[in-house]
Amino acid sequence: MPDALTDMLSDRDWILADGATGTNLFNMGLQSGDSPEFWNVDKPDNIRALYRGPVEAGSDLFLTNTFGGNAARLKLHGGQDRVRELNRAGAELGREIADKSGRKVIVAGSMGPTGEVMAPLGALTHEIAVEMFEEQAQGLKEGGVDVLWVETISAPEEYKAAAEAAARVGLPWCGTMSFDTAGRTMMGTTSSDMVKIVGKLDPQPLAFGANCGVGASDLLRTVLGFTEAGAPRPVIAKGNAGIPKYVEGHIHYDGTPEVMANYAELARNCGAQIIGGCCGTTPDHLRAMRESLETRSKGERPTLEEIEAKLGGFSSAKDGTGADDTPKRERRGRRRA
Amino acid sequence: MADDDEIILSDLSDEELVEQMMDDLYDGMRPEIEESVNILLERGWEPYRILTEALVAGMTIVGHDFRDGILFVPEVLLAANAMKGGMFILKPLLAETGAPKQGKMVIGTVKGDIHDIGKNLVGMMMEGAGFEVVDLGINNPVEDYLEALVREQADILGMSALLTTTMPYMKVVIDTMKEKGIRDDYIVLVGGAPLNEEFGRAIGADAYCRDAAVAVETAKDFVKRRHNQMNA
Numbered sequence: 114m115p116d117a118l119t120d121m122l123s124d125r126d127w128i129l130a131d132g133a134t135g136t137n138l139f140n141m142g143l144q145s146g147d148s149p150e151f152w153n154v155d156k157p158d159n160i161r162a163l164y165r166g167p168v169e170a171g172s173d174l175f176l177t178n179t180f181g182g183n184a185a186r187l188k189l190h191g192g193q194d195r196v197r198e199l200n201r202a203g204a205e206l207g208r209e210i211a212d213k214s215g216r217k218v219i220v221a222g223s224m225g226p227t228g229e230v231m232a233p234l235g236a237l238t239h240e241i242a243v244e245m246f247e248e249q250a251q252g253l254k255e256g257g258v259d260v261l262w263v264e265t266i267s268a269p270e271e272y273k274a275a276a277e278a279a280a281r282v283g284l285p286w287c288g289t290m291s292f293d294t295a296g297r298t299m300m301g302t303t304s305s306d307m308v309k310i311v312g313k314l315d316p317q318p319l320a321f322g323a324n325c326g327v328g329a330s331d332l333l334r335t336v337l338g339f340t341e342a343g344a345p346r347p348v349i350a351k352g353n354a355g356i357p358k359y360v361e362g363h364i365h366y367d368g369t370p371e372v373m374a375n376y377a378e379l380a381r382n383c384g385a386q387i388i389g390g391c392c393g394t395t396p397d398h399l400r401a402m403r404e405s406l407e408t409r410s411k412g413e414r415p416t417l418e419e420i421e422a423k424l425g426g427f428s429s430a431k432d433g434t435g436a437d438d439t440p441k442r443e444r445r446g447r448r449r450a
Numbered sequence: 451m452a453d454d455d456e457i458i459l460s461d462l463s464d465e466e467l468v469e470q471m472m473d474d475l476y477d478g479m480r481p482e483i484e485e486s487v488n489i490l491l492e493r494g495w496e497p498y499r500i501l502t503e504a505l506v507a508g509m510t511i512v513g514h515d516f517r518d519g520i521l522f523v524p525e526v527l528l529a530a531n532a533m534k535g536g537m538f539i540l541k542p543l544l545a546e547t548g549a550p551k552q553g554k555m556v557i558g559t560v561k562g563d564i565h566d567i568g569k570n571l572v573g574m575m576m577e578g579a580g581f582e583v584v585d586l587g588i589n590n591p592v593e594d595y596l597e598a599l600v601r602e603q604a605d606i607l608g609m610s611a612l613l614t615t616t617m618p619y620m621k622v623v624i625d626t627m628k629e630k631g632i633r634d635d636y637i638v639l640v641g642g643a644p645l646n647e648e649f650g651r652a653i654g655a656d657a658y659c660r661d662a663a664v665a666v667e668t669a670k671d672f673v674k675r676r677h678n679q680m681n682a
Contacts, residue, residue: 138615190562234524300523357617
């Protein structure tokens with residue numbers, strides 16, 4: 114049975130996803146340090162307002178307020194026994210807003226990382242990680258999401274665990290990683306590494322890509338890396354609206370709607386089909402992105418120089434994908450036979 | 451192929467052994483590091499000399515390659531684990547011999563945030579550099595930080611956050627320190643993926659440290675400056 118996102122991917126050249134969750138909730142008074150997921154039950158009207166933001170700005174797809182809704186993350190708020198309930202509630206509110214919109218809007222069930230290091234480096238085993246994701250995915254499914262949306266992952270092992278959880282609950286899934294360390298994830302995964310990982314996964318994600326990370330320029334360099342390596346599935350680009358700054362008591366991202374309009378245009382030219390924002394991306398940014406995608410036509414694949422000229426510089430000279438920038442080990446000592 | 455097994459650590463001269471330890475730290479080989487530390491102790495090396503000339507020097511190389519995007523978190527965790535093996539042997543001996551101390555740091559991830567990978571790296575690298583580290587773990591409210599600073603008579607406060615939703619809490623902590631008139635009694639260092647220098651300045655920290663290696667350099671620098679001020 115075909116699902117809503119598969120249909121949309123085959124009908125449309127581009128799909129506008131949503132923007133920020135956390136940074137937008139702060140603007141509604143969420144206190145730093147508190148769990149946003151509790152609001153799915155305690156302040157449902159705020160969450161409705163959060164979801165309406167992207168829907169009214171023209172997003173075709175938005176993520177539920179369940180990023181930290183796994184047992185490992187909820188534990189520090191004493192919410193580890195409320196995984197199913199909080200995810201279900203976040204998904205139900207999403208379903209309600211999407212169904213009221215009068216057009217086709219996809220509800221994607223957000224699943225962020227566990228925050229733990231996986232075995233053998235860390236203590237989290239594959240089996241426990243799969244169980245944690247499965248528990249969350251089950252709640253999201255009960256609440257009626259169209260697709261599971263795994264995001265901000267840095268370890269390939271965790272990405273695979275989430276894929277397995279999606280298979281267990283029987284929902285299609287998408288998954289993005291966060292490339293925030295010299296073009297790689299914190300764990301050293303490059304864009305071309307991710308293409309290889311996705312190619313071997315079963316079940317494969319409906320779409321894969323990058324979210325968050327450093328800035329919009331870096332994110333698009335990663336997208337270029339995906340397509341160059343022969344992306345096996347449609348590509349997702351969800352970049353931050355610039356760089357975080359602290360202004361008058363709250364976090365403000367310095368990317369303007371105009372910058373994000375250029376980013377959306379460039380993201381499509383880089384080969385992304387699902388385009389959205391991440392931290393700092395407000396409905397105003399999304400409106401500008403929608404207009405840009407609707408009014409500007411698809412152009413040539415941009416060079417890194419063009420991206421830099423329109424969106425700003427990169428955080429590192431290389432991104433680990435070139436043959437000449439394979440890590441070199443500067444060893445002082447030497448092995449003796 | 452030159453096989454690692456063919457190296458007999460105890461056959462190496464002191465100089466060769468120290469070089470070998472740097473390689474072994476780089477490769478995260480904990481049993482080899484433990485063996486080498488014991489060999490040097492048997493040869494009469496002072497514990498403090500083993501710490502600085504072998505372990506700290508080796509971790510400095512790891513730190514630089516981490517900073518330069520040559521090594522990533524998995525390799526650094528392995529290296530730090532190997533260093534921990536060596537430190538476990540040296541720690542009691544260091545205490546006995548009264549080795550010089552760089553300073554004391556209280557470190558922890560802020561309230562609402564459970565991410566501790568980066569914070570743990572900073573803690574281990576700081577220990578490797580000769581600092582005493584009191585790790586408060588994750589999810590720390592302001593009271594926990596303040597209580598630990600006083601109890602431990604610390605010099606440095608290190609705060610970590612990996613989420614845009616938790617990073618503003620650092621300002622809550624610093625503002626509370628200001629209210630209580632103790633802000634300037636401590637060096638405040640902050641770090642975490644979504645932060646940057648400007649953010650560090652805006653919330654009133656002494657410095658933002660982009661990674662564990664920078665944290666160590668910055669801490670040393672501030673401690674030295676403080677020391678000079680006191681003597682001035």
